[in-house]
Amino acid sequence: MNDFWKLLKSAPFAAKLGVFIILINVFAAIFAPVIAPYAETDVIGDMWDGGFWDENAPQHSPVSLLGTDHIGRDLFTRLIYGARNTIGIAFVTTLLSFGVGITAGFIAATLRGWVDQVLSRTVDVFMAIPTLIFALMILSVMGTSIPVLIVVIAILDATRVYRISRAVAMDIEVMEYVEVAKLRGEGLWWIIRHEILPNALAPLVAEFGLRFCFVFLFIAALSFLGLGLQPPTADWGSMVRENASGISYGIIVPLIPAAAIALLTVGVNLVVDWFLHKASGIREIK
């Protein structure tokens, strides 16, 4: 913990900002029921009551900081629960995607031969189809429920994780210590866990941040299209969709959850940039 603070102190401003944004979101997601003034689906007023910026807005108790949404629920509360649902699902999906992708990638890199060929060619075909289109097709058959959503997105995303973890493992696999372990007669799992994984960890951590952003934006987009999380669950993408009609009257409510999505993505990107920068030690790689 002490090392973490030291590291953070030496970080540039952009990275500190990123860490700050992520911590706020994680805090909101974990303590949602404690922070939120109302319950997730409580109706407290009329539609789009107006928030602190509107002097004529009706008073609510406890105070409704950002006003109400399209059916009179407290927007601030929905935003906080939205953090919990959207970020939580994106996080679980990214974890699953990494589990599948890394395992397959490491196996392909260690065994080579036909296993590698079969896995890599399958991934090639999957990657030739745009992710959103592929997901829409599967959801039209399976219907939209949270488990389906998580599994579908995780598998589609695992193809990208597979590519990178295979490439990283390929570089490690030719090292002498792996050779030694193989000659010693260690099994596949032992080599993956004790030789490859520890050495591949650094680049994969940065990749985790990037994949999380992608998955998070992807779930938000699906929810915005009405095909992700279903009402009355609070979720940032669907909140944009539900309140979208207000924009024609100059009501900024749909922009608030959209901005929350953008903010978290920027935050994670800032931290990932810093991390890559530190790991590579080179200024201009891109």
Added chain:
Amino acid sequence: MDGLTLMILKRLAFGVVTLFVISLIISLGVELLPGDLAQAMLGQSATPETLAAFRKELGLDQPMYVRYLTWITGILQGDLGTSLASHRPVVDLLGGRLGNTIFLAAVSAAIAVPVAVILGMLAALYRESWFDKFISMTTLSTISFPEFFVGYILVLFLAVEFNVFPSIAKLNSRMDFFDQLYAISLPAITLTLVVIAHMMRMTRAAILNVMTSPYIEMATLKGMTRSRIIVKHAFPNALSPVINVIVLNLAYLVVGVVVVEVVFVYPGLGQLLVDSVSKRDLPVVQASVMIFASTYVLLNLTADVLAIISNPKLRHPK
């Protein structure tokens, strides 16, 4: 046959195989799912008779290969089946909408490509200046913004506050070309902003990559001016990666169009696809997915072939 033709043919063959596998996945994906599709779609209360009728309508009572062959020959002959929801031929539903989507994508590409390439070059030329930093900050944030966020901000400012453009993109056949252009201005700007960031970043990176080569250093030491070096030495060599970037981003645009169409209630293929997914209208979904996926595959294929032609290094794989 020389090596170049052979490589291109190989790449084309891979493209054809990919399209074939995609068509297999699309038409038979239904098969891989657990449980019975008819039951899942009609619900538990469906009677055996309606279930049987529904299976017949979808062709689920026939063996797998028959279904695939019927579907793929239908597609190749321009017969895409009948919509489950509206009972109209899918071709009729798709026709005009496909045109609208292509129109929107083409207009966005026509704005995005020149702007992105010029700005990317300028950012590389004035590297580390305030202009470069401004560009990289803006592109970084637009990459992180979801399409709908960009879209609604534009609506709020350009349509609601200042009333410059219409907030909903309506098209009809009585409009002339410029009226249509005006009607789609907001979705086109949104799409442009979304793809321009990637394109610009990658153009800048490609040019900077070339700028570190020994022959550029040589030209600098010879005393050539910086702009002359960029035009005469850097640009021709950066052309291959830049062309690749452009085509890859056009492929990305094809997908981005789905969300943007929904934001602006634009009568295009993306909107139809999303509606059909929520209605679970399989024949329409299959046809539109096939169109989107093949466009994507073809654009990626073009990018690879152009890269092989314009970059001699790629002709000799290790």
